Amino acid sequence: MMAAARWRVYVVRPLLRWAGRKVWLLTDYGDTLGAGLQRLARNFLFSTFFPFLVRLPFRRLCEPGSCKKSPPGAGRFAAVPRALEAGTLEGGLRPSPASFGARYSQYLYLGPISCKEKYSFQLPEQYREMSMKREGYSTEIHIQVGQFVLIEGDDDENPYVAKLVELFEDDSELYSKKRARVQWFIRFCEVPVCKQHLLGRKPGTQEIFWYDNPTCNSNISVETIIGSVRVVALAPDEVMPIDLKNKKTFFVKLSWNEKKFKPLPPEVFAQLNKLQEDNHRYQKPMQAKTKSAESPSWTTTEHAVKRIESRHSTSKSRHTASHPVTPRARKRLELSSFPRTPNTRISPAASCASLDSPGRMKRKVAFSEVMSPSKRSLPDGFQTSSPALKAPEKTGEIQHSCTKDAKKTSPDHGMILRARAPALKITETSEERTLTPIGGGRKSSVVPSVILKPEYIKRREGKEPEVQDEAPSTSRIRRKSSVLTLNRIRQQLRFLGNSKSDENDEEFLPAAEISDCDSEEEEASTTPLPRRTPNSVSRNLRSSMKSSLQTPSKTPKKTPEPRTPRDATPRIRSRNLTAQGPTNMLEEARLRLHVAAVPESLPCREQEFQDIYNFVESKLLDQTGGCMYISGVPGTGKTATVHEVICCLQQAAQANEVPPFQYIEVNGMKLTEPHQVYVQILQKLTGKRATANHAAALLAKRFCTQGSSQETTVLLVDELDLLWTQKQDVMYNLFDWPTHKEARLVVLTIANTMDLPERIMMNRVSSRLGLTRMCFQPYTHSQLRQILLSRLRHVKAFEDDAIQLVARKVAALSGDARRCLDICRRATEICEFSCQKPDSPGLVTTAHLLEAIDEMFSSSYITAIKNSSFLEQSFLRAILAEFRRSGLEEATFQQVYIQHVALCRMEGLPYPTMSETMAVCSRLGACRLLLVEPSRNDVLRRVRLNVSQDDVLYALKEE
């Protein structure tokens, strides 16, 4: 391997998020090849992609002697490449959870690491194979490392798919000692809805994606493994086989890195194919054609890189061996915890190199990237481009995390520190001793956000204590030493004592990653998504996965809005004291009279019910689509009737009388913006989330393309007028979709105005709406009475006359059934208040109802005037007098004031000062007895009465 590969390139990322640019670290073998790398870098990389690239001579690191000579940290460091060489390092470096503000990292490797005895690392035992025996089954299933497994998640139908990378036992784990490390695959349905369109095609039924997210926890409990499964890798140009009966076969063609779908990196592809071949239990369905199948869209850099890589396919495949995904079940938790990937990772080799070749490296490997932007270009082909150091929004955080890194004292750090500042050595060593395999107990309270999140977790899942232990911290090695930083680190080390983490997060990336654009990187970094299993093992143990983290593109986040607690369930706290039921007749009546109470049937809307029912039913039976417009003033039962129709139809569908259909309801008033309607429809239709534009596209695709939907969709659009936009595109789409034969969409629209289509819609929109209209007339008094009677069927709480009265009153006012019910409800309360015996209140009489009606509908202006102060009343009089004088209905305050002063003088009142009168005027204006101009006009503000002059006179005369 070594011989074949003259050098290999790793891109190591802790890529500083700093300045929105990444810092790349390339490591290579052999000093002699430095020039070649330089050339490569100069030609392809530096200029375009790498703001910051560091090359490390690998061999130096690998020399056994270097380990001995160098302090412990360096030894461990050196072990990594050695393990890599030996081919035993599964994943030497892996990211650890970290917040975006503070990160720490760890690395730990499994396998023959010479210096492991030196350190108190608890190395797990490893296994080659596991066997499962399920209850009720006699056969044992043997699953070997390297096979693909199903892992139980929150969805029983679709368990997670992963590749078993390693099996080991971990004593440090509290709950399940048998652990497995896996490389995750992701199903299309697990891809965030808003990102699904990135695929650009329909996913195959059994298609899965290589999940290229190093931040995802790959350490799982063996118990979660359900069974084995077969995964077939397909070359990009291969057709997705659809006819395969075997549900247990998945196809992987692309990788998903939270940002985009990419063709499988060749090394991954090769590795998968190899596994496939090895897997004697399954026959290979369609052999991948060539490994070299690469999409032409790949950049030259990628090509170059790939070429480089292809020489080391073995090692590379190792690197891509697995990839951490956590089953969904855990996602929630993880969301709230810290990202396990520090954005900055550094190869141990890099730091080693800096030690070993100080002259060449110029001591650049340091923590001080952040602080010393001035050092941007270095001799010897090491480039730090200034953009990398430009402060992004996150600067503060990064600096913070940088300092934190230091505290967290990765061994690497320690080593570098020692190299540079021997005085630190002791601190460092002692720290190392304190490292425990379990990352628990580390709580960083340095960054506020860090504190927040664990609390949040606690609140949500109190049962998972480990989560909080996994405090975020990161260590990053910063290049470019500056004395300043060093001092700071030293201080922090001193300060930190034993409390920080030992782990250093490291990750090797294949050069392919180079093609990642910085902006993406930045975006990802600002919102890193933590994912972690609840009972996660110490990070040390998990670190064997590190090599798997190099996939062409990496994103530390899985959901598009990682900081959002996406999976938060919308729910109101439940009460622990159950609500009391009604205790007497009146309460019973009140309960039934509540608008929310669902009546057994909707009286008085039989005709409308039948019409709508027939309409929808016929569309269902014909398997076509159509639109219907329902209008009516508020409170006439439009929505209730449609709900009832749907309810009946759903029952009919269950009885197989009509074809099954899907029912969706949207309400224009419950949207923040008309285009949000697409989002809601899509979400209710498919459960996916998408942006408005994307949702519109998806819906259009769904409704307008052949044979896409299996069953009819019934869409109820309430408060249609709110969906009006300047271009009317929302309405147009809503009415246009049903016209497509394939859409099989029935749109029922509800609005208040009868002539809405004519009034606000363009011709092309109203034409599509069609002429299926229905108008709900306001309820007549007999209908209202019937409604009340039907609700009070078995409850004798009202006098007949009272019901008659309220029905007539409301019918005369508005015909709004809600009003009717509210009045009756209020009347029961009044009845209850006025009743002497609380146990057996009498019937609600007309008197009670009249009182309720009076309370609800009587204008309060007159009472307000009657109860206003004397000066306020006389001001009103002055207004009337001024109006009479001028013959106008409006006067300036000054004019009224003159009248007011005269009035007061006549009545022998003390002279009202201007300020007092102004205050009076403002008070009257505030309760809208007067309409006054804004007060900046001062005495010139115009005053108008908001009540009729007769009312004012009447109210004032009463006195």
Next chain:
Amino acid sequence: MSPALASRFFTTSATWKTRTVNFITHDDKILRERFCHQSPHGNLFGVQVQYKHLIELLKRTAIHGESNSILIIGPRGSGKTMLINHALKELMEIEGVSENILQVHLNGLLQINDKIALKEITRQLNLENVVGDKVFGSFAENLSFLLEALKKGDRTSSCPVIFILDEFDLFAHHKNQTLLYNLLDISQSAQTPVVIIGLTCRLDILELLEKRVKSRFSHRQIHLMNSFSFPQYLKIFKEQLSLPSVFPEEIFAEKWNENVQSLSEDRSVKEVLQKHFNVSKNLRSLHMLLMLALNRVTPSHPFITAADLMEANQLCSMDSKGNIVHGLSVLEICLIIAMKHLNDIYEEEPFNFQMVYNEFQKFVQRKAHSVYNFEKPVVMKAFEHLQQLELIRPMERTSVNAQREYQLMKLLLDNTQIMNALQKYPNCPTDVRQWATSSLSWL
């Protein structure tokens, strides 16, 4: 107890005096808190019916899980917030209620749009998309999340939510009234039990609601109208000023309360209160009056006297602009008089500086000995000063290149104000005073 008596009483012992200081600071504190904070500890006046209505409603929501909506309407200072605070306090004292109820307090002046309001609701409900104090997600997400959360609940098992919307009318100005529609819709459907309590001073609040929003509102209204008469007002005055019986030094509290009692019977105090009552029935303005009077209480002057109240009343009813005029220079007074004459002549038509200057010149020429003939730029400065004091106001906005001499202005003072101010103006030249009374005096 007269001040003289009080002082004699307290001078008997030196220690008494120091202790009095303590009492006074203590009673000062109690009363100030009473006047300045809307504490739910005070008593309610004349709103027992409304209170019962509200508390029953809240209880039904809390105990039976019934959804409701109600508006509390009343002019400013009529005790709307106090009413709801009292009711909530009583509600929370019921066993098993306080932990079974969620409160959301919104204020139209703070939550100026639905986006902010939604975030605030979510935050106060502490839903699961709240991390610490931050609410995540976009406006649309927040809305659907909140609606989903409320929709999932039902009458019997969900925690009832009390929404209190202060300055309810401002919420009605939000776009589409989305928030109100949704809240009221929840109150009218079988979801999480909610009670929407709106507080507003606008009597026309229902006209502000869109018809579908209005239809969902239950039309329950509680009107608080300050519907008490003067005897009740007097009683309120007494109650507000009295010290509680738990006051540390009972003797002092007794004396204090006695004094308050005698004050309320004093004729001049009654007059002051009557005057105040005539201007405003608002309890807040009464608090203002009492606060001003209370400020005069010192260890050497331990009890409020009628004179204190009279002075406080004078402060309350002071004309602010008249006071400004007092501080003007003679030249500025002259200009104001000139403007007054112009107003009289041209019947409130706007004037410009040149006109005022001419008028002033005419007066100066006639009575050259009484007023120094200022140069035009000086007069202009004085004129501008008047504008800064907002005693005059330009008709339209000042543009950069407009000639300031010819900019049309209006006087924001009333004739009576000017005359009153002049009467009190110290050392006003007689000629000027005469000129003010008659514009023709120079003839």
